[in-house]
Amino acid sequence: MIDKQLSFGDTSNAFSGKSANELRKMNFLFTLMGVPELAKVGIFLIKTLLKLNFPIKKIVKITLFKQFCGGESLEECMIIINKLSKGGIKSILDYSVEGDSEEKDFVQNAEIIERTIALGAKDKAIGFAVFKITSIGSAALLEKIQNAAALSERESMAFERIQYRIHHLCEMAFNLDVKILIDAEESWIQNTIDDLILQMMRKFNEKKAVVYTTMQLYKKASLHNLQHLKELSKIEAFQLAVKLVRGAYMEKERERAKLLSYPSPIHNDKEATDMAFNEALEFCVKNNISVCAGSHNEKSNLFLTYLMKENNIPASSDMIYFAQLYGMSDHISFNLAKAGYNVSKYLPFGPVRSVMPYLFRRAEENKSITGEMGRELRLIREELKRRMI
Ligand SMILES: Cc1cc2nc3c(=O)[nH]c(=O)nc-3n(C[C@H](O)[C@H](O)[C@H](O)COP(=O)(O)OP(=O)(O)OC[C@H]3O[C@@H](n4cnc5c(N)ncnc54)[C@H](O)[C@@H]3O)c2cc1C
Secondary structure, three states: OOOOOOOOOOHHHHOOOOOHHHHHHHHHHHHHHOOHHHHHHHHHHHHHHHHOOOOOHHHHHHHHHHHHOOEOOHHHHHHHHHHHHHOOEEEEEEEOOOOOOOHHHHHHHHHHHHHHHHHHHHOOOEEEEEEOHHHOOOHHHHHHHHOOOOOOHHHHHHHHHHHHHHHHHHHHHHHHOOOEEEOOOOHHHHHHHHHHHHHHHHHHOOOOOOEEEEEEOOEOOHHHHHHHHHHHHHHHOOOOEEEEEOOOOHHHHHHHHHHOOOOOOEOOOHHHHHHHHHHHHHHHHHOOOEEEEEOOOHHHHHHHHHHHHHOOOOOOOOOEEEEEEOOOOHHHHHHHHHOOOOEEEEEEEOOOOOOHHHHHHHHHHOOOOOOOOHHHHHHHHHHHHHHHO
């Protein structure tokens, strides 16, 4: 049962907001990223130059940053938010700073996330709020808690402050009626994160989905965990809400498992991850779970539209959201939105230096020209050709 109004091949709609000049710049960037050796050397070079405090911010800002981020501040993002909104797509303002370890940074980051929640309540062009727990608390501390290690008094107090911040952000989202996603991170801190989010879902999802946890389907245990969470939500009477993703830390996860000689938590191959992801979609649709599907995979996105039709769920249902990252897979986002589905795009923002880990992950993801992401380049070229004709 295919949605006849939906075609991911409509490049004129996908790139309607981009000028020919912007498309040419994208073509250039994706071509460079598509050569794995070049991407590798490029990432290494940028990392080294940044460490040496070389003034390369300007170059990064007009290339990678411009492609994948909304701006350095909330205000700078408004242009993109309005552009996406014209295409029926909502923005998810993602303050993408990573790697902070100081208390003053956590406090400052939480304040900026608060501003994104407040904006979400005011501006209909904002779909969800979002945050990473490691932007408001120490990853090392989360890991200690996961390992049930003894905490010093200072650490116990720091953990209380993390819990307070999470509660405060979720409570604010609840009071302002803004849905809030909490990202999933590395497996060695994720159990702690899962426990913290579960407490928030119990408290704020009593009547409807406000707090969304994230499940990474590249993990062998995720399907089982999803089923377990559903059981729990039934018994405890809260609305289960999940963002489903495949997972962004595969290399890191495998390397660490090898180094520390424990079995990798990640599926052995891509097919197993793909199957688990689609099974999770089906489980959510059939079990009344609020879902946000974060994926650039055409088949998974199509499969979700198929599941919705099969289960008589209207395209605009509040139970199901599609989400992609800004700068990627516009052909999926814009064409889903045109067919009436709820579509949002993560719009990362923050100081150039602090969003570099996010940008490196995107460059890594796009470096295989032969893989799913090589498609990006093909579509940009198709649209350029179409405009020339
Ligand atoms: C809106 C949104 C929010 C996101 N939030 C998060 C988040 O909170 N946490 C997070 O970790 N990621 C997050 N991601 C990133 C996501 O996990 C993926 O890295 C990215 O979207 C690529 O997967 P895909 O489904 O788009 O497409 P595809 O290109 O079909 O899948 C690529 C993914 O498949 C998996 N994979 C690839 N090769 C193998 C292999 N050999 N064996 C096993 N698995 C393999 C990996 O997960 C890889 O990233 C988010 C993505 C989006 C769009």
